[in-house]
Amino acid sequence: MASKYQAPRGTFDVLPEQGRARARLEAAAREVFARAGYEPVATPAFEDTDLFVRGVGRSTDIVRKEMFTFEDKGGRSLTLRPEGTAPICRAYLEHGMHKLAQPVKLAYVGPFFRHERPQAGRYRQFHQLGLECIGADSPLADAEAIMLLSDLLGELGVPGVELRLGSLGSLEARRGYLEELKAHLHAHEGELAREVRERIDVNPLRAFDSDDEGTRAVMASAPTIVERLEGEDAAHFAEVRELLDAAGIAYEIDPALVRGLDYYTRTIFSFVCEELGAQSEVGGGGRYDGLIEQLGGPATPAVGWAAGIERILLALGEAEEPAGRDAFVAIADEGQRRRAMALATELRRAGLSAEVDLAGRGLKGQLKHADRIGARRVVILEADGSAQLRDMGSGEQRPVESGNLVEEMTGGES
Numbered sequence: 001m002a003s004k005y006q007a008p009r010g011t012f013d014v015l016p017e018q019g020r021a022r023a024r025l026e027a028a029a030r031e032v033f034a035r036a037g038y039e040p041v042a043t044p045a046f047e048d049t050d051l052f053v054r055g056v057g058r059s060t061d062i063v064r065k066e067m068f069t070f071e072d073k074g075g076r077s078l079t080l081r082p083e084g085t086a087p088i089c090r091a092y093l094e095h096g097m098h099k100l101a102q103p104v105k106l107a108y109v110g111p112f113f114r115h116e117r118p119q120a121g122r123y124r125q126f127h128q129l130g131l132e133c134i135g136a137d138s139p140l141a142d143a144e145a146i147m148l149l150s151d152l153l154g155e156l157g158v159p160g161v162e163l164r165l166g167s168l169g170s171l172e173a174r175r176g177y178l179e180e181l182k183a184h185l186h187a188h189e190g191e192l193a194r195e196v197r198e199r200i201d202v203n204p205l206r207a208f209d210s211d212d213e214g215t216r217a218v219m220a221s222a223p224t225i226v227e228r229l230e231g232e233d234a235a236h237f238a239e240v241r242e243l244l245d246a247a248g249i250a251y252e253i254d255p256a257l258v259r260g261l262d263y264y265t266r267t268i269f270s271f272v273c274e275e276l277g278a279q280s281e282v283g284g285g286g287r288y289d290g291l292i293e294q295l296g297g298p299a300t301p302a303v304g305w306a307a308g309i310e311r312i313l314l315a316l317g318e319a320e321e322p323a324g325r326d327a328f329v330a331i332a333d334e335g336q337r338r339r340a341m342a343l344a345t346e347l348r349r350a351g352l353s354a355e356v357d358l359a360g361r362g363l364k365g366q367l368k369h370a371d372r373i374g375a376r377r378v379v380i381l382e383a384d385g386s387a388q389l390r391d392m393g394s395g396e397q398r399p400v401e402s403g404n405l406v407e408e409m410t411g412g413e414s
């Protein structure tokens, strides 16, 4: 019986098949974060709208078109967070983390919201896992961040992942380059897509991202920032590359790499999985040395990334097999219900997965259900207080001493 209600457009329900794979992915990520000293944090699902306007940038698609913005009852403008970096920087400042030993290394997992046109791999509510390393300008921090995402994707077995690497230079260095790029775009205005033409002066870098053929031709001869890097910017980028080389991480320098957020400076990177089609980026990030200052804090260098949980799961492609159960506690007689519950609790406390029948089935039905949920062994509690142990693989069944059930089930070690 279908209800007239459905999950809103661009959102989805996580059902058990996907829930299992998701839990495994999140556990792997938490491990990777913890091993490298990134502490788990969480920020609210909504923030003051202005945080994103300032942080992500007024000229970005995210702020111009994709935010879920609403007014609360006090007339304040709030926005469901479209990304996690600006909120983490807000929290860093609000809680005086700039006074702690630097860098502060933080990690997060949670839902994010963008009003985009839904398609495979692109949703209006999606989930990211990410990390931010705040207060370090060393190329080591960039390399560490990149290596951790590379390791995580490798550990999970995401196939066909490629790393694209670029650098946008520091904010000051970029000013000169942007003028050069604008001049190139103005010189070819007639060949550009309207969207790009209208934004030459607001966000010229985005022209590199256009799918429009005319624009792409213009961009093929555009000056790139990677070839204009000088001094400390060039040295920083060179060292990030050397560190990745030394770690054996393959990458391709992509001079046309740009990202959809305004806060990036110097290193930017993107992990793509071509098999995913149009929405091929599984994760990406970069350095954002100006963001904390932009939000009213002291000048603080930082680097981080976020990866899309749904995209990683799509790339992995398989639904996780059910884990099965170590034990099912069946009863041959109604009178054994409490004993069954107590035994299941004891087995769970001993670390096993165990279930009892919650649907009032007869013994035959219980055995059938135990088989369906993949129970490896079934304990049958008889009316006279005795017990049988059935191995579901071999079908073999034998009596067991009631007092020894937990020891029997845990391999005699409990």
Ligand code: HAM
Binding pocket: 082, 083, 084, 085, 114, 116, 121, 122, 123, 124, 125, 126, 127, 128, 130, 131, 132, 259, 260, 261, 281, 282, 283, 284, 285, 286, 287, 288, 303, 304, 305, 306, 307, 308, 309, 310, 311
């Ligand atoms: P982003 O590239 O906008 O970066 O998003 C990171 C990842 O989130 C993407 O690579 C993609 O896998 C996933 N993603 C983005 N939008 C959607 C969507 N609509 N549906 C499904 N998945 C999506 C950031 O958000 C930055 N905060 C990353 C960062 C952290 N930079 C520095 N620190």
